[in-house]
Amino acid sequence: MAKHKAETEEGWFEEYEGQLAIDVYQTNESVVVKAPIAGVRPTDLEISITDDVVTVRGKRHPETGVNQGDFFCQECYWGTFSRTYTLPIPVDADQAQASLKDGILTINIPKQDKAKTRVLKVSPG
Secondary structure, eight states, X not given: OOXXXXXXXXXOEEEOOEEOOOEEEEOSSEEEEEEEOTTOOGGGEEEEEOSSEEEEEEEEOOOTTOOGGGOSXXXXXXXXXXXXXXXXXXXXXGGOEEEEETTEEEEEEEBOOTTOOOOOOOOOO
């Protein structure tokens, strides 16, 4: 959904934040999140990951020097956007990495190793 203004019953305009389109898939070792974000600088991105939720927030700055009234067509999305996705499997958020290449954001999040066994020592009561 692109950010747009919608007139409410009271006659004032409300701004909406755009929702980022994503692809999410798994490999043997990790969960991969990909999103097309052409025109967004890495410094305008914020990515947060918990054990099961990935959130991407950012902002695409509009071209400066063009008056709104000079547009014949304006379909490109400009402004803030975000996307939160609940992962279907546990991941290791501390080892996640993100890269931006050719307008595609790629987030690689290693899966949690379920095979690890934690041995607890019982202390005398």
